[in-house]
Amino acid sequence: MKVLVINCGSSSLKYQLIDSESEQVLAKGLCERIGIDGSLTYQKAGGEKEVSELAMPTHKEAIQFVIDALTNDKTGAVASLSEIDAVGHRIVHGGEKFASSAIVTDEMIKEVEECSSLAPLHNPANLIGIRACQELMPGVPMVGVFDTAFHQSMPPKAFMYGLPRRMYTDYGIRKYGFHGTSHSFVSKETAKFLGLDLENSKIVVAHLGNGASICAVKDGKSIDTSMGMTPLSGLVMGTRSGSIDPSILEFIAERENISLEQVLNILNKESGVYGLSDGLSSDFRDLGSAAEEGNKAAEEALDVFCYRVAKHIGKYITVMNGVDAIAFTAGIGENDKDTRKKIMEYFGYLGIEIDDEKNSIRGENVKISTDDSKVAVCVIPTNEELMICRETVALVK
Numbered sequence: 001m002k003v004l005v006i007n008c009g010s011s012s013l014k015y016q017l018i019d020s021e022s023e024q025v026l027a028k029g030l031c032e033r034i035g036i037d038g039s040l041t042y043q044k045a046g047g048e049k050e051v052s053e054l055a056m057p058t059h060k061e062a063i064q065f066v067i068d069a070l071t072n073d074k075t076g077a078v079a080s081l082s083e084i085d086a087v088g089h090r091i092v093h094g095g096e097k098f099a100s101s102a103i104v105t106d107e108m109i110k111e112v113e114e115c116s117s118l119a120p121l122h123n124p125a126n127l128i129g130i131r132a133c134q135e136l137m138p139g140v141p142m143v144g145v146f147d148t149a150f151h152q153s154m155p156p157k158a159f160m161y162g163l164p165r166r167m168y169t170d171y172g173i174r175k176y177g178f179h180g181t182s183h184s185f186v187s188k189e190t191a192k193f194l195g196l197d198l199e200n201s202k203i204v205v206a207h208l209g210n211g212a213s214i215c216a217v218k219d220g221k222s223i224d225t226s227m228g229m230t231p232l233s234g235l236v237m238g239t240r241s242g243s244i245d246p247s248i249l250e251f252i253a254e255r256e257n258i259s260l261e262q263v264l265n266i267l268n269k270e271s272g273v274y275g276l277s278d279g280l281s282s283d284f285r286d287l288g289s290a291a292e293e294g295n296k297a298a299e300e301a302l303d304v305f306c307y308r309v310a311k312h313i314g315k316y317i318t319v320m321n322g323v324d325a326i327a328f329t330a331g332i333g334e335n336d337k338d339t340r341k342k343i344m345e346y347f348g349y350l351g352i353e354i355d356d357e358k359n360s361i362r363g364e365n366v367k368i369s370t371d372d373s374k375v376a377v378c379v380i381p382t383n384e385e386l387m388i389c390r391e392t393v394a395l396v397k
């Protein structure tokens, strides 16, 4: 099957056309500045990247341009639209309604709309993409793959906050977790790569990108994760604060004479390693070089990040009563050997040792712990688009 994978944001849309048999990407790209001026990036496998400025008042025009590019006589990846067998859509929030991916139907769309209050910036954008595809590709089966679904296996002791029960029953306030598609993909790949029986395994996945979260995967299921009702909690991230004492919100609002919304903006966009480094950068490459040159704030930002990650990994090892493997993924997890090493230095007590040579390999699945190490540590590049393609094929077939 040829599956078009769509990840739709409020003013952007990323896409990949994947052959599900070979799992090869046939073409990929993105539309940006939808509703502003519009640009389309398109790249066929093995071909040059093409960028065109195109008027895209809405997502519908954007998707039409994607279809035109995919079916273009000269550079298209397919001869006609009829070759696209299914569309897989990333959807951010499935609330408690979706514990797995789902075929797109009117009923399903209604349920996704009901989850929108939990992700007011993301779900409506995801739905716009679904509706535009429905209009332009009538009859093509579509599947929604949720960031939250993988974490629906968490038990109440992991997802309940210590708040009055009615906050949960009346408003759905609980931990949902995010990056589920990545945690699911990486835990499965880790088990396959290391020859573990997934159904009988304990894996900690560290998805460390600009947004970052850790997941405890026991017997193939998420039993706890560091993000919460929103992606703001847990680890210190690129620009997000991660978990902080909740009383700080009122304290900042009073001291700075700003609204709660403005405080949340600081917590989401001006905090994390960016805030800790005094606005130097949220990018670990910049922070690493600044720290090497003696910038104390950058060094401290990296220390805080690694310490918080290590604490979460430690917590999850405890709740799983052990660990078979720790897997690093996403931008920092896949590329930053120094950060991986620094995090793993906290786990000497578990007999974990990092092999510096293997830790320098990039772009592939690799075990970075020594053969003597009691717990396997690996780097497993994530591939959320491929996971969405696999889920789509499983449901459509």
Ligand code: AMP
Residues within 6 Å of the ligand: 208, 209, 210, 211, 238, 282, 283, 284, 285, 330, 331, 332, 335, 336
């Ligand atoms: P992601 O959100 O998964 O795309 O990750 C993006 C982040 O990964 C960037 O902000 C950087 O902090 C980090 N990153 C990407 N490449 C590297 C690299 N070569 N070395 C260190 N960090 C990197």
